[in-house]
Amino acid sequence: MRDYIKRFLIAIIMALCVSLLFLGGKHSEAAGTQDAEVINDHWIWPADGIISDTYGTRQGRHKGIDIAGRIDTPILVVEDGVVEKSYYSNTYGNVVFVKHPSHFVTVYAHLNRRNVAKGQMLKQGDVIGKMGRTGQATGTHLHFEAHQLEWRYDKKFALDPEKLLGKANVGESVQAGIASMGDSVLAASSLLRLQQNESTNSSQPLDKYMVKEGDTLSSIAQRQNTTVSAVKNLNHLTSDLIKPNQILMVP
The missing domain is CATH 3.10.350.10 (LysM domain)
Structure with missing residues (x-):
């Protein structure tokens, strides 16, 4: 009987631990979602150009926005952060990943040239590279992504960058250095x-x-x-x- 009670108590403790871990994970994920709604009305657009594609197109596989422009157009980091990765990928081409204090990760892909290295500290507006068409790109453009918490291969935490940058439709021009303000943007120099x-x-x-x-x-x-x-x-x-x-x- 004593052994039965002991096993029963152990089972209850284990169940409580699993429940706490599950709730903790859910809370973290919910907190990340809430952050996306209330944070970063001061992010700036990363490049001069014209919006050529938006989030969620291509049967939902396009997890970012595309800004088409001239070769070697400067690419700016949208917010303070640290370079998490800077390398060449067969798909992304020259790509830079930046981790921000707000627990977002931004991705800058298809660059013609990268100006930063892993571990480098960045201030908002720093030039991290130049626009190009490296990797799997059909034209000169910046492919920009935003992820909550971390970038994953399955892009589970991807969100629409326009929630943080401001709304812009395909064919509309944007300027590097613009800060978003609700659904509108503010004219500023590039x-x-x-x-x-x-x-x-x-x-x-x-x-x-x-x-x-x-x-x-x-x-x-x-x-x-x-x-x-x-x-x-x-x-x-x-x-x-x-x-x-x-x-x-x-x-």
């Missing part, structure tokens, strides 16, 4: 413009500046010891309207 200015006027180094609450073009220009017209020209702005999270290039 890094391509930055590189063009640096190549033609190397004596004037430029920095990226993210607009904060209460900022005006006048206050930003004064802080950077420049003029409002210079900031507007540099960023192709046609009005004085700016909004929080907008990325500007400043002297």
Whole structure:
């Protein structure tokens, strides 16, 4: 009888442990899903170009978005993070995986060139490579993916990047450095413009500046010891309207 009671108690303890593990896994997965809904309204678009394909096409097999553009268009990291992988794949071509503090992993595929190595720390807007058509790509474009928690071969944790970047339909143009704001995006200068200015006027180094609450073009220009017209020209702005999270290039 004593042995029977002992076995019974052991069975109950094991069942409780399994239940706790199951609930813990479910809680982690649910937390990741919740994060996708409330986090990262400050992610920026990773490249200049035109949306050529969206999430969920090809009978649901396309787990990212495609941005078509010119060869060697700069590719920006959408948020601070650390390079998890940087290598050549037969399918992805030159590809970079970045792990973010928010527990998302972003993927940048078909690059013509990779500028970063595994373990490298990145700041939002850093150039991680150049657009290309390496791997299984039919044209020059960036294939961009976002995953909760981790990237897996079966892409179990993939989600629509537009939930974090902002909505854009096939055929619409996007600009690198734009911060999303709900379903709309904010006009900002592209890094391509930055590189063009640096190549033609190397004596004037430029920095990226993210607009904060209460900022005006006048206050930003004064802080950077420049003029409002210079900031507007540099960023192709046609009005004085700016909004929080907008990325500007400043002297």
